[in-house]
Amino acid sequence: MANKVLEEIPVLIVGGGIVGLSAGLFLHHHEVPFIQIERNPDVSPLPRARGFSARTLELLRSVELQERIEAVARTAWKQGKFGGARRGASLLTSESLPLADITKLHALADPSPCELTACPQTIVERVLRNALAERGGDVRFGWELLRFEQHDERVTTTVRDSAGMERRIQASYVFAADGGRSEIRRSLGIDRYGIEPNCHYINIFFEADLTEQVAGRTFSQCEISNEHVSGLFLAMNNTTQWSFHLTYDPASDHPEKWPDERLVHLVKAAIGADVAVKIHASSPWNTRVRVADRYREERIFLIGDAAHVMPPWGGFNANTGIADAHNLAWKIARVLKGEDSSSLLDTYETERRPVANRNGEQAWLRTDFNARFQIRSDDNADFFDRLTDYGELQMRYRYGANDTVDMLCAQPGTRFPHAWIEHKGQRRSTLDLLGTSFTSIIGPTAVRPDEDIVFRAGTDFRFVDEAVSWNSLTGLPDDGVLSIRPDGFVVF
Template sequence: MSTAQHVPVLIAGGGMVGLSAALLLEYHSVPYVLVERRTAMSVLPRSRGLHTRSAEIYRQIGAGPRLEQVAATALAKGQFGGAWQGSVLTDAQPLDISRVAAAMAAADPSPSRFLFLPQVLLEPVLADLARNRGGDLRFGVELTGFRDDGDGVCAELRAADGVSTRLRADYLVAADGAGSTVRRALGIGGWELPPTHHLINVFARTDLTGILHGQSFSQCEITGERVRGLVLSKNNTDEWSFHIEYDPNDETVADYPEQRCAELIREMVGVPGLEVEVLARSAWDTGVFVADDYRRGRVFLAGDAAHRHAPWGGFNGNTGIADAHNLTWKLAAVLSGVAGPALLDSYVAERRPRALVAAEQARLGTDFRTRYGIETPDNAEDLAKRLDIGEVMVRYRYRSTAVAAESTASLHVGELKGQNGTRIPHLWIDAAETVSTLDLCGPGFALLVAGTSAAWRDAAARAQRDTGIELAVHALPRDQWTARTDLPPGGALLVRPDMHVAARSETGLTPATLTDTLRAITGLAAKADAAVAVPMQSF
């Protein structure tokens, strides 16, 4: 083996979450190496949509315009949306999904929007952006072993040609999928629920435009006697995913060769002579897993390595992107010396409860009609437990030390008003509506003041000088910002690099306490020889 290279962060896994972590580290000026054992990306269009919160994250790092451009080409014809149900596709009928549509129409204000962007289109764009920004991406390279010696992680890598090398990293981010070898090597277990369904995902090229007669849907449940499953749109014309139910006690994916898959697709559609080209296939199930811990020493889990559940609601991949957003600024702060190691403990405290919420909500969508908010004689209890997408993805509130003992219900707010632990409210701050308050966040901390205040600017200058923490001050229109946040005139929000409120006026933040508040949040010593006695449960 060659002499070990050193890098601040090693990322294991080159899927959506690993690539997002790479771009976010670059945004925070942290060098990294990303390794992915596959030589090429998957052609299966697994996750299909970027939630608004994910689009906000990509907007922050300058990737938004490119992703919007690609998303505009994703559908060849028609619109994304709708739910159908039938014994075969040719007799399927649209369902009334007005309840879900109303919730989406009442989405939380944002400078971004939901993007229909299948993972098969998203990942190449992320990889290209990362390479163009100088990222060290190594596809066809596998992490075969690692050891955390307390001061860093010693990793063994093997290329596709069999050549092995060593690499030493300060931290390892494991984004290596549901079967994470890193998580297994660490011996981390988790909360699990058994699968309700086992399916073969068959991605196929077949022209359904004539059958659909200009209509479209997101999902169609097929309830035939011989074949059951789902049809999911990829481009709404000639590329579709057919998810075929099977019994793993009797069969495996090997029992589904291309010819059989094509025949089953014809049965699902209801057209015996339909031309079908099978492009890829794989088996999956709806089992639930959330790791008991997201961290062991200098190793962190993110994305599917940390949590896995059914795709209903599209929460899992988007939750993984938010994992990376939460973790990377904290790694950057610790690596640069402006935060203490205790800050990294907040990653688990903040993200694991969030994954449990997403997993529970996805599970409630097991029944097709419940998934789309349609009342039946049997689903009233499940419908009552369901949260809208905004509650799960945007109006989620990280626990602070002050609310750690509160119930799970306290983790969501009815409206974003700048509460501690929440994503800041969106407000356009220019007449052309091109700059949002969210655009004022990152890569460092920000103070968003309701009106002008020399006292806050003076305090910020002192805090930045004393802590080394980058801190920008923005004076916002007083009346609009006080109305949006319930702040008093001259009040302020202290915002973390991930757009979440760390502290606010009237809950202890003043110009006089700003420096100590920053030290507490980042786990810095209050004095050169004393540690801050503040639990890092996060704010």
């Protein structure tokens, strides 16, 4: 019978995409009970993100998943490596862009225990889903949110379970991780603003054995333009799995309605050879930037694509969304445990929305293929000269001031800097000292603060690299004291 079953839970996560699944892992880390519902029966088969930033890997390291992600990433590329760009009339005749070297794009990488890790989103999502299941996370695939009402103390939702039965779930808070077309955001009447799209694509995920054709010339992106077709190949495993992003003009064309045979024909024209092509899935997208006007409506929080969408260039969107989830999880945990007032939750929007705005603009500027691969020309100078580096965008943002810093040096509002340390006989990162509570990290001669968790440089840990000291890492004198939030940011 409809609405018969009623469950109560501190947090309901709506959406089991990469951001929703990350939110589940972060809430589990903070021991916050949650239910997660995902409309689809399984994780999405559509390959999208392939680059996970060092900061994202740090967040996954904090929930003990860094090694697992790195392990699956090592097996994701069946030949060659990830990276590089090519351009031409067809994939077969394309030529390499000499400057398109991913290591150069990330040359300014900030010290981190992690690295940019290339792995298709489809594989990463499965790792996250499995980890949640192993840890006892209540994740329900095939369940859909139908409607919700907000009350003073809770949100009452009606959901449809995987057997088609309507149920009710009452939650203290709801995380709307329901993607770019978020029905929750629309129901709340939250508008978005941003930058209009300058390109429209159909993402065609297909299988074709191109092992021989790309042997010794693998790439991350290959831009194609000929008289029949223009678009972009993105490599998914460098042998059999690919996506082709077909460029189209929405004013005159509707390729989302075209039969697969027509798409196959165009993919072959882009490859430049009559190879067997099997389409797995296709879906339209465009290069618009949209950021929600508000990230919070009382007890409901928008995270990930529900809060912001941006072009994939630079690989910012999923990474930004995972960091949203990380920022929100510890705050919700503290408020639910009575350790902080609910006003702490307002800082989720004030901290994360400026990051999405900045990343969205930078992603949009990278729509120009040359600019994306560090090639400046007269044509793209307007875009190129406004680009900022990846480390600044993904690692060096400063909450509070809502700007970025040149170098992480324990400035208030920034991510505490990484250095390798020896702690309890083990080689660890300074970031590994941080747990689920506030942590004090203090200089060698500082007066010990009256806090539960305190680490003194030189006593509780020592720096492995002799060139690194408390002063060089933090810019503070020996009696300096720092308080670090559970998400690794220096209290400001």
